[in-house]
Amino acid sequence: MKIGKYSIGIGDRFGRECKAQLAAIMRAEKEGVSITPVWNKSFREHSIIGTVPLDTRKAADEAVEAGCFKSQYFVDADHINLKNVKSFIEPSDFFTLDVADFTGKEADKLSIMQFVDRFSFLSGSLEIPGIGEKFEVSREKIASIAGKYLRAVKEAAEIYAVIKSGKGEENFITEVSMDETDTPQTPLDLLFILAAIAAEKIPAQTIAPKFSGRFNKGVDYVGDLKKFEKEFNQDIAVVAFAVKEFGLPSNLKLSVHSGSDKFSIYKIINRAIKRHDAGLHLKTAGTTWLEEVIGLAESEGEGLAIAKDIYAHAYEKFDELCAPYASVIDITKKKLPTPDEVKEWNSAKFAKTLRHDKSCPDFNPDFRQLIHVGYKIAAQMGDRFYSVLDRSRLSVEKNVSENIYERHLTPIFLD
Numbered sequence: 001m002k003i004g005k006y007s008i009g010i011g012d013r014f015g016r017e018c019k020a021q022l023a024a025i026m027r028a029e030k031e032g033v034s035i036t037p038v039w040n041k042s043f044r045e046h047s048i049i050g051t052v053p054l055d056t057r058k059a060a061d062e063a064v065e066a067g068c069f070k071s072q073y074f075v076d077a078d079h080i081n082l083k084n085v086k087s088f089i090e091p092s093d094f095f096t097l098d099v100a101d102f103t104g105k106e107a108d109k110l111s112i113m114q115f116v117d118r119f120s121f122l123s124g125s126l127e128i129p130g131i132g133e134k135f136e137v138s139r140e141k142i143a144s145i146a147g148k149y150l151r152a153v154k155e156a157a158e159i160y161a162v163i164k165s166g167k168g169e170e171n172f173i174t175e176v177s178m179d180e181t182d183t184p185q186t187p188l189d190l191l192f193i194l195a196a197i198a199a200e201k202i203p204a205q206t207i208a209p210k211f212s213g214r215f216n217k218g219v220d221y222v223g224d225l226k227k228f229e230k231e232f233n234q235d236i237a238v239v240a241f242a243v244k245e246f247g248l249p250s251n252l253k254l255s256v257h258s259g260s261d262k263f264s265i266y267k268i269i270n271r272a273i274k275r276h277d278a279g280l281h282l283k284t285a286g287t288t289w290l291e292e293v294i295g296l297a298e299s300e301g302e303g304l305a306i307a308k309d310i311y312a313h314a315y316e317k318f319d320e321l322c323a324p325y326a327s328v329i330d331i332t333k334k335k336l337p338t339p340d341e342v343k344e345w346n347s348a349k350f351a352k353t354l355r356h357d358k359s360c361p362d363f364n365p366d367f368r369q370l371i372h373v374g375y376k377i378a379a380q381m382g383d384r385f386y387s388v389l390d391r392s393r394l395s396v397e398k399n400v401s402e403n404i405y406e407r408h409l410t411p412i413f414l415d
Contacts, residue, residue: 001093001170001171001172001173002173002205002249002251003036003038003072003074003094003173003205003206003251003281004034004035004036004071004072004279005034005251005253005279005280006033006034006035006036006279006280006413007035007036007037007038007074007206007279007280007281007282008025008035008036008037008038008281008282008283008284008404008408008409009038009039009040009076009078009255009259009281009282009283009284009285010037010038010039010040010284010288010404011039011040011041011045011078011283011284011285011286011287011288011289012039012041012056012059012288013041013045013049013285013286013288013289013292013375014049014289014292014375014378014379014386014389015041015051015055015056015059016059016292016386016389016390016396017288017291017292017396017397017400018039018059018060018062018063019063019066019067019397020396020397020398020400020401020404021037021039021063021288021400021401021404022037022063022064022067022069023067023397023401023405024400024401024402024404024405024409025037025069025404025409026067026069027401027405027409028405028409028410028413028414029071031414033409033413033414034071035409035413036071036072036073036074037060037073037074038073038074038075038076038094038281039056039059039060039073039074039075039076040075040076040078040094040096040283040285041053041056041076041078042078042079042080043078043079043080043084043087043088044079044324045078045375048375048376048379049375049379050379052087053075053077053087053088053090053091053092054090054091056075056091057075057091057092060073060075074092074093074094074173075091075092075093075094076092076094076095076096076175077089077092077094077095077096078096078285079096079098079177079180080095080096080097080098080159081097081098081099081101081155081159082155082158082159082162085159085162085163086162086166089162089163089166089167090166092172093167093171093172093173094172094173094175095159095160095163095172095173095174095175096175096177096208097156097159097160097174097175097176097177097202098177098180099152099153099155099156099159099176099177099178100152100177100178100179100180100181100210102151102152102155103148103149103151103152103178103181104148104181105151105152106147106148106150106151107146107147107150107151107154111146111150111154112143112146112147112150113143115142115143115146115150115195115196115199116139116142116143116146118199119142119192119195120139120142122137122142122191122195123137123138123139123141123142124136124137125137128191128237128238128241129237129240129241130233130234130236130237130240130241130276131187131234131237131238132234135187135188137188141188142192145188145189145192145193146192146196148189149178149185149189149192149193149196150196152178153176153193153196153197153199153200153202154196154200156176156197156200156202157200157201157202160174160200160202169203173205173206174202174203174204174205174206175204175205175206175207175208175255175281176193176197176202176204176206176207176208177208177255177257178193178208178209178210179208179209179210179211179215179257179258180210180257180327180328181210182327183210184209184210184211184212184213184231185209185210186231187231187234187235187237187238188238189209190207190209190235190238190239191238191241191242193207193209194207194238194239194242194246194248194252195242195245195246197246197248198242198246198247198248199246203248203249204248204249204252205249205251205252205253206252206253206254206255206281207239207252207253207254207255208254208255208256208257208281208283209235209254211228211231211232211235211256212224212227212228212231213227213228214330215257215258215259215262215328216258216328216329216330216369217258217285217286217325217328217329217369217372217373218260218261218286218287218290218356218368218369218371218372219261219356219365219368219369220261220262220263220264220356220358220365221262221263221264221265222330225264225265225268228265228268229268229271229272232254232265232268232269232272233272233275233276235254236254236272236273236276236278237276239252239253239254239278240276240278251279253278253279253280253281254278254279254280254281255280255281255282255283256269256280256281256282256283257283258283258285258328259282259283259284260282260283260284260285260286260287260408261284261287261356261407263356263407263411266408266411266412267411267415269282269412270411270412270413270415280412282408282412284404284408286372286375287403287404287408288400288403288404289372289375290354290356290368290371290372291396291399291400291403292389292396292399292400293307293310293354293371294351294354294355294399295392295395295396295397295398295399295400296388296389296392296395296396297347297350297351297354298347298348298351298395298399299347299391299392299394299395299396300347302388302391303388303391303392303395304346304347304350306378306381306384306385306388307350308339308342308343308345308350309377309381310371310374310377310378310381311339311342311367311370311371311374312339312342312343313374313377314370314371314373314374314377315336315338315339315370316339317377318331318333318370321370321373321374321376321377322370322373324373325373329369329372329373330369331366331369331370332366333366335364335366336364336366336367336370337353337364337367349362353367353368354367354368354371356368356407
């Protein structure tokens, strides 16, 4: 089983927007660009919302059947580990092996020594095609990198073995994820991470490193764009080198996590994948939930009332909601409007404040990030939320589909 050259992870918190998301994919296909949809949902999201992995599979299958979509698609067991992988094995065929928690936890000394011996042929002045500079690599440098990442890769191998035992070797796509760490991985780090993945015989088809800069949930990239561009191009070159050098799958590609709404880097990514003729997996998640809230607000009436209630309760439970996402959000509470202020807004004001349009003076990234982590509030509303969401189909689906196609697919894959 192989994933296509271009793919997009499309999170759907409540499982109601698969058809609208797929409409964006099919629109791109009509433009001549094939992008594989991968519906992703994590164990944490299932736990908060009260769903199970099979629900994601059913929603994706139903959307594909309704849309008469004939191309490949996948359902991702998002950020799984040894504790929760088993519940995802049957319904999923894409597995994101999240081992970020094991980075920095040193492997045993014998394993590190064996790794250094195995890959010492890369020591010296290492030149990788497409990098534009040489890396000075010593045995000590290899040992240092192995000390940071080898334990994490071995953890990934254990998770992979469980999935392989349950599904069979050829029946799923494997991604290795190390993005949710404190320190970005350098291109040289990535090279030896891929070496370790190959040594553990993990047939990874996508790799999700942590890039430099801030990839906050629901808002644009914050960082040095020139640095990111250099790093991203070098990472692509490292992946191509690793495929040939270590025998990894020929379609191995970079995966950009928390990739939704990172508008300032999309042109950089577009240029890079074209320059290197490389594949890409862009992972989005909460952006669809935010478009649901915008759609509710624009439908007015009870939809706008629910949108305001979600914000009011999120504001009230600020610390509780933000704590699990502390490393991937930057919210200044004093920049948030009070619930009493929001209560007086009309639908246009609410939508403009939430919609990610930096040219609009009403746009408030702090407001947007708080709504992003506030999906738990909607889940707790239960039938009240779901019934109004269903009655607001036209407004919601328009926002969801246009957001994916115009703000994500077009600047990265179509322009």
